[in-house]
Amino acid sequence: MTDYERGYAQFRQMVGEDRIEGLLARFATVCPDFETEVVSVVGGRVWTRPGLDLKTRSLCSICALAALGRVNALRLNFQMALKNGATPEEIFEALFQVAVYAGYPAMWDALVMLEEVLGAEEGA
Secondary structure (H helix, E strand, C coil): CCHHHHHHHHHHHHHCCCCHHHHHHHHHCCCHHHHHHHHHHHHHHHCCCCCCCHHHHHHHHHHHHHHHCCHHHHHHHHHHHHHCCCCHHHHHHHHHHHHHHHCHHHHHHHHHHHHHHHHHHHHC
16 A cells, blocks of 8 residues: 555545545645645655554644644644544643644644634534
């Protein structure tokens, strides 16, 4: 199995069968090579590594993305974290770690986005 195939399967599991093609199309819109690299490297090489479960990887990703203010990726990773078994309470606690090390404004911005994601999940 190639890195791309492994990554595709991993992302399909984390975002859902009904959303995978839309996500990949978004990645490929401006630069098709971006989609290939994200799926192969991020999904196929990193998310599939042994050593951490998917929920822990999700919480780590959320903290890094919130600290950096990477809103597009943060929204996606909130969605994936919920699919990977993280509860809203666990996400809140992870974001408190962000507040301590990256600042309360970073946590606040992330909480606003999380509120949107949770609202969309409830409406789905």
